[in-house]
Amino acid sequence: VIILVGLPGRGKTFLCNKIKCYLNWLGHHTRHFNVGSYRRLQKGDHEVQNADFFDAHNSAGIEARNRALYAALDHLKAYLYSEIGQVAIFDATNTTVERRKLLIKHFHGRFQYLFIESICTDEKVLEQNYRFKMQYSPDYRGMDMQQSLSDFKERIHKYEEVYEPINDRNLHYIKLIDMVTGRGHMDLNRISGYLPGKIVFFLMQNPPPFPSLSPSPFPAHLGESEYNLKHRIGGNSPLSPAGEVYARCLPEMLLDRLPLDDQTCVPVSVWTSTLCRTIQTARYLPFPKLRWKALDEIQAGACDGLTYEEIEQRFPEEFAARQKDKLRYRYPAGESYLDVIQRLEPVIIEMEREKECIVVVGHQAVLRAVLGYFMAK
Incomplete structure (x- = not known):
């Protein structure tokens, strides 16, 4: 208690x-x-x-x-x-x-x-x-x-x-x-x-015990990658042509939504993973950028590079276990969502400390974990 x-x-x-x-x-x-x-x-x-x-x-x-x-x-x-x-x-x-x-x-x-x-x-x-x-x-x-x-x-x-x-x-x-x-x-x-x-x-x-008016992180999903086109998970593939178009459009979309016209506006920084598809998605954003290994996509281990159909064929028991409990399921030699949450803890702590607006260009599993924290607030 x-x-x-x-x-x-x-x-x-x-x-x-x-x-x-x-x-x-x-x-x-x-x-x-x-x-x-x-x-x-x-x-x-x-x-x-x-x-x-x-x-x-x-x-x-x-x-x-x-x-x-x-x-x-x-x-x-x-x-x-x-x-x-x-x-x-x-x-x-x-x-x-x-x-x-x-x-x-x-x-x-x-x-x-x-x-x-x-x-x-x-x-x-x-x-x-x-x-x-x-x-x-x-x-x-x-x-x-x-x-x-x-x-x-x-x-x-x-x-x-x-x-x-x-x-x-x-x-x-x-x-x-x-x-x-x-x-x-x-x-x-x-x-x-x-x-x-x-x-x-x-x-x-996180010392301040009083309500803060600092902006919450702004999540931005990465653009479509070459692996997305082939329905493969994991890997470190570059953006697809459609992903490149998305990356070029992202600055205009963000500039319309970020509090940049406010007289009390705060600086903006962009956080990405160390994987090339998030780095490429963020490259046209006109703000300082920081790469975090902890923001990398969930590690698929033995399933890395496979499609979900291939996983179901090669690892039917693993496929069924993941369907039952995605939060706790851990890929063979890989990670679970709970593992991702554990490695994201220092990132979340830094987000809480920052007074600037943070744009997180991230992967699906990682953004889900980040949003799980800030939406619960």
């Missing part, structure tokens, strides 16, 4: 979604439990949930928030006890020692648990994040910006009155302290094991 800690407006839910997306993409079934969503579900039409609702002395508010807490906990535990449950993310403020002890009581001896505390002290960054949050928060739907900001800041003040940062060195925790400013740091305590290590690696490479 990953337990978030922090004042409102510190990017906890955004952080949860990024971690959930990353772990699911790696194949670890992960689900996000947001206590605020449970609170809103149980809210009656007559019930006002302004800043006073979150006052530590508001008994009715405390009772309602506790109902939401236990509803989320019940669903979280049911999920982890199910056949598919592997990782659960418990998303709430959890700002007091008492609340964290309650959660530990529920999880200790049943599940491993890790706290992640998000701290930001930069007022400029916080103000920017508050305004971003007000645009999308269901709590403030239909309210004007100034009214929403005023109430939200008052809510934060209510939490600040009782906030107790994590200081217990017996707990397993990660603290993200002013990471979004580029001058912050992480405080790690009692972190060990595969998944906690992966989470630390991901957070170190």
